[in-house]
Each structure stands twice: as C-alpha cells, then as structure tokens.
Amino acid sequence: MNFSEAIKYIRKVAYLSQESFAKEIGVSFSTVNRWERGKSKPNYAAMKKINAFCNDNSIKVDFDEDDS
Numbered sequence: 001m002n003f004s005e006a007i008k009y010i011r012k013v014a015y016l017s018q019e020s021f022a023k024e025i026g027v028s029f030s031t032v033n034r035w036e037r038g039k040s041k042p043n044y045a046a047m048k049k050i051n052a053f054c055n056d057n058s059i060k061v062d063f064d065e066d067d068s
Helices: 003-013 018-025 029-036 044-056
Strands: none
Touching: 003 018, 003 029, 003 044, 018 029, 018 044
C-alpha cells in the first residue's frame, strides 16, 4: 500500500475526516489532503505521529516506501 492509500486507510478505519485526523496528529488539514492526493509524503516527525496514532488505535498498516 502506498503512502496516499495508507493515510486514507488509517483515517477511514478510525472513522475520521481529514480535518479530524489532522488535529489528532498535529498537522494541518491541507497536509493530510496533500498526502492522500500523493502530492507529498509525511516527514519523519509526522510518520512518528502517524505510527503512534496507529499503535494507540490498534490499526495495522504497511507503508510501501518505494512508491513513486
């Protein structure tokens, strides 16, 4: 699963809007929107927050870091 698919999957499993997910992990709505559209990827700090969110909510996801 590529980053954009994984972010959307995490958000959907948690029943969160882009805005709510952004607040949960401390980024802007537009950042989550860009991730889901494949316009950018999370930086290291954001990935740590996403991983913590997944761990806290028992969400299992594998990121394919080689997607283009």
